[in-house]
Amino acid sequence: MNSPIAAQHLLPATAPRPVSAAFLDALVARFGAQCSQSLAVREQHGRDEGALQAPPPAAVVFAESTQDVADAVKLASEYEVPVIPYGAGSSIEGHLLAVQGGISLDVSRMNRVLSVNAEDLTVTVQPGLSRKQLNEAVRDTGLFFPIDPGADASIGGMTATRASGTNAVRYGTMRENVLALEVVTASGEVIRTGTRAKKSSAGYDLTRLMVGSEGTLGIITEVTVRLYPLPEAVSAAVCSFPSIEAAVRTVIQTIQLGVPIARVELLDANSVRMVNNYSKTTLREEPMLLMEFHGTPASVKEQAETVQDIASEFGGQSFEWASTPEERTRLWTARHNAYFAAVSSVPGCRAISTDTCVPISRLADCLLDSITEADASGIPYFLVGHVGDGNFHFGYLLDPTQPEQAEKAETLNHQLVNRALRLGGTCTGEHGIGLHKMDFLVDETGTGAIDMMRAIKRALDPKNILNPGKIFTL
Amino acid sequence: MNSPIAAQHLLPATAPRPVSAAFLDALVARFGAQCSQSLAVREQHGRDEGALQAPPPAAVVFAESTQDVADAVKLASEYEVPVIPYGAGSSIEGHLLAVQGGISLDVSRMNRVLSVNAEDLTVTVQPGLSRKQLNEAVRDTGLFFPIDPGADASIGGMTATRASGTNAVRYGTMRENVLALEVVTASGEVIRTGTRAKKSSAGYDLTRLMVGSEGTLGIITEVTVRLYPLPEAVSAAVCSFPSIEAAVRTVIQTIQLGVPIARVELLDANSVRMVNNYSKTTLREEPMLLMEFHGTPASVKEQAETVQDIASEFGGQSFEWASTPEERTRLWTARHNAYFAAVSSVPGCRAISTDTCVPISRLADCLLDSITEADASGIPYFLVGHVGDGNFHFGYLLDPTQPEQAEKAETLNHQLVNRALRLGGTCTGEHGIGLHKMDFLVDETGTGAIDMMRAIKRALDPKNILNPGKIFTL
CATH class of the missing domain: 3.30.465.10 (Uridine Diphospho-n-acetylenolpyruvylglucosamine Reductase; domain 3)
Structure with missing residues (x-):
């Protein structure tokens, strides 16, 4: 799952700035054992959960206080060395990669x-x-x-x-x-x-x-x-649909009616099958909504009834309830493990995830055309979405031995983003720009807004040391 | 109500920049009848609903399109002339005053x-x-x-x-x-x-x-x-309380329980008396909460019952319901006219409004001490508040013939803001900084944050032409 594929896509343009021995000496003098230059530690901090790769940072500082962070940044500023903050390492758009060299500043010990x-x-x-x-x-x-x-x-x-x-x-x-x-x-x-x-x-x-x-x-x-x-009452339910469109139309109507639903997740049939295999669940392998309602007992009941009525209009079947905390946890754990379920379904694969978000009225249009394209590509994929917000993720499961798949997946993503932007949406609902979506950001906001972002960056970070090379080029 | 009082407070430091005849000629050439240099129009655009005063802008441009705005700003940039955008003129912290000269850019015709x-x-x-x-x-x-x-x-x-x-x-x-x-x-x-x-x-x-x-x-x-x-059901109610503290404690508990109340306004006994006189209402002249519940009929009923239970714990009396749209409109119109009711209660007075907002748990502390101070001052005042957010306004009703009242009111406001900041709050919940609260902003955020704001301002407006002299000094 970690083997490099299609290097031309996965190695972003890097331009490491020199990190002097004097800087590293000063860092070690200040931070001692809180500073590591071991290759393993550096490599672990120089990647994220995404597919992009770059050479690791020159050192990792483990900050334990605000003062530690301030001192590390002051040193970096003095020597004009990039600083890349690091939390859990779970970003996926290349945010953590040391494309201009420098150090990783790990704040995971600041966890109080x-x-x-x-x-x-x-x-x-x-x-x-x-x-x-x-x-x-x-x-x-x-x-x-x-x-x-x-x-x-x-x-x-x-x-x-x-x-x-x-x-x-x-x-x-x-x-x-x-x-x-x-x-x-x-x-x-x-x-x-x-x-x-x-x-x-x-x-x-x-x-x-x-x-x-x-x-x-x-x-x-x-x-x-x-x-x-914590809501007085919580109730979760799954409902299967004859088509993704039927599921999506149910969501659109729910949102438009103002039902204060707490969660409404779409899983396509691929995802459900992968989840069943991985999490030993027995969900019906059809497009599915996984929902949760929060409120007073009366309000939860009322919300659920409204959504059931809407779902049945669109052919939704077998609302299945999970009312005990254990059942709910089992369902949501299965949902959260969908990504791992998917990558383990194709041994050795690497996943690329999309992240578009569109106005809710355009959700069906955006999804259905993109599904047609994904089906035609022949690449295994899964589709999950926080569809109540109009946000969804295609996960393309790439075979590292077939580098042309990465190319195809990027093309699919490009088509999807263009479609989302045409429909008034955004290239990233929640993952961020990082390295991977810098071109899409220009398409989305235009150069005027990017120039304003650049002006702010230059004003607040004149030496360009804070996570440089991300979001936009300077 | 518009006579200048305590000029040393109400005339902010002005430093008008020269507006050349060439600039005004260029403006007239581009905008023709959309540009006015009449004193009456300039004076109307050079003030807001607050107490501060300054000389009027040199001209007023009535923009009718984005292109008009862009062209006016381009000319202003070329001649380095300040531009002050103008909408309805209802701000109250001096936002619209031409303290550095320049022109007012009225966008009220852009109302599509x-x-x-x-x-x-x-x-x-x-x-x-x-x-x-x-x-x-x-x-x-x-x-x-x-x-x-x-x-x-x-x-x-x-x-x-x-x-x-x-x-x-x-x-x-x-x-x-x-x-x-x-x-x-x-x-x-x-x-x-x-x-x-x-x-x-x-x-x-x-x-x-x-x-x-x-x-x-x-x-x-x-x-x-x-x-x-639009909510399926709407219900409004008033409830009187033996003390402001009792009313505030009712609100605090309502918010802490997560009741999704749509509106919860506090009026002190002074405000209720002024409202009764002005709007011919017959509300009980005691501290009062004016509330509104939105939702399904069942949910509105449930919310209202919960709040009634809480209110009665704190001695709240006579929940009076306004269920018809007409009754609700009458109540909310009376609330919205509280300011006018107040200023008309003291003929010839001028009102100064405070705008602090604190975390809800500190609301009673912040309010009660400030009421003690206001009572001791001898200045007529009223108190209204969006108390569900921890935001409230004292309105001091100043007699223009007694300039020392303005001094006293500013002192009261200062004490109130300091108290709010100590309690983790803000100097302005919703009115903005304008000219009037620039010192308070420094107290609230510290110079580090202000310096960051200044850096952003300089980066995005290097000639300092956009509403200069507001929020902070450059």
Whole structure:
């Protein structure tokens, strides 16, 4: 699964800047055992879960405090060396690759919960804490953190990529759920953005500027996010459909009616088959919606009845309920393992995932044409989606011994992105731009907006040391 | 109500830049009758609803298209003349004052609805459209635009100040509800930010950077916002309480329980008395909550019962229901007229409004101490608040013949802001910084964050022509 394929696609243009012995000496002098130059550690930090590859960073610093981050950045600034922040390593668009050399700044040891403010439904954490660790830490308060990108990503990384996932249809994305940040700037200064107040009109929204900036404008050292009361009642259900179109039309109508559904995930028949094999489930191998309803018992019942009515209009069959926590966990674990189920279904394969998102009214159009193209390509694929938001992922399962497949998959992705943009959508709903989607970003926003992003980058990071070479070329 | 008082406070430091005859000639040549240099028009555009005053702009251009805006900005850039965008003129922190001279760019004629996408719950409008005009235009679709700052503000102005209001507790603010923008940059280029997709991780969040930038980073020429299905059932109620503390504790518990209340407004006894006089209502002259519930009939009933239970725990009396649209409109009109009711209660007075917002758990602390101070001051005042968000406004009613009152009121505001900041809040929940709160912004965010804002401003507007002198000093 890790063998390099179609090198011409997977090796982005690299232009490593020199990292002097003097810089590395200064780093070791400051960080001692917190700094590693071992090849294994560097290689582990120089890749992500995506397919792109590049030579590893020159060193890895394990930060244990904001001061550590500030000191590392100050040194990097002095020697003009790139710094790439690293959380859980679960990004997939090449965010972590040292395409211009430099060091990886690993914040995974900064994983403390700093303060829980249960009465205000907020919590402040260090960036290396994972979303599962966060939910474990607040479990006793009756609150939870809903953003769920599948992977057990770090809160800092989720902030930096504006992550979302299965609950976003009801609870929003990191954009809506980050209230305040502590950030180390390119000069190594520590600043704060936002407050714990629920709303504010106080100056430029630096918090939202940092959310989704992929480590290129500052390094996040504290994050304050919203929590939500655990719903009084939760109910999950699966429903099979005669076609993907029928499933999608059910979702569109549900959203248009304003039903506050908490999760609504599409799995195509391929995905269901792979999940059944991998997770030993016995789901009907047809297009399927996996849904969850949150609320009071009465409201959950009402929501579910509404969606059942809509589903049956579109030929949906056998609403199957999972009301116990164990059943629900089994279903959602199976959903979250869909990616691993898929890659294990084709031994030795490597997956490339798309990430388009379109206005809900265009979802059927965008999906159906792309399915036709994917079917015609002959490449094994699976399709899953956070369809309540109009966001879905094709996963193409590439055989490393057939490099032309990578080419074909990139062409399919290109066609898909073009289609999504024509329909008023975006090239990335939740994965970010990284290295992989820089051209798509230009197509999406136009050069005027990219020039504005570049101007901001140059103003905030004049030496171009913060994760350089990502999102856009300078 | 418009007489200048306490001039030392109300005349901000002005440093008008020269506006050459050549520039004005060029403006007239391009815009003809769309350009006015009459004193009355200039004076009307050189003030807002707040108390600050400054000499008027040199001219007013009435833009009728994006091209008009771009051309005006290009001329202003060429001659390095300030440009102040003008929508409905309803801001209150000095946003519209020509403290560095220049021209006012009035976009109120750009008031068309460009496209309604009812299936996606989005609408794209020109910036001069007012929120009431917008709701009128989408009425037939069964959808509505919830953001409601009281005044019939323009959508462009609401975007630029990150406005919110009574519905924000459920539907969010302009931050959450603006999806995409068309913006004219400082060089007169037209760019687009965002798409109609519900979520995206595509590069820097330029949309959110523009939202709340108060005209200092670009001039908004198109806005795409979210709409919501008109709730199947709506129910409004008033409830009186023995004390403000009791009312506030009811709100805190309601929010902490996760009740999706759509509106929950606090009025103190002063406000209720003023409203009764002005709107001929017969509300009990005690601290009062004015609430609204949206949802299905069952869900509205359930929410209301929960809140009634909480209210009665805190001594709330006589939940009075307004279930017909007419009764609801009467109540909310009375609420929205509270400001006018207040200023008309003290003939010839001028109101200064505070705008702090704190985490909900600190709301009672923040409010009660501030009420003690306001009572001790002897200045007539009223208190209203979007308390579900922790946001409230003291309105001090100043007698122009007693200039020391303005001094006292500024001191009270200062104490209130300091208290809010100590409690983790913000100096402005929804009005913006403008000229009036520039010092408070430094107290709130620290110089590091302000320096980052300054760097962004310099990068995007190197000649400092877009609404210069607002939010921070350069």
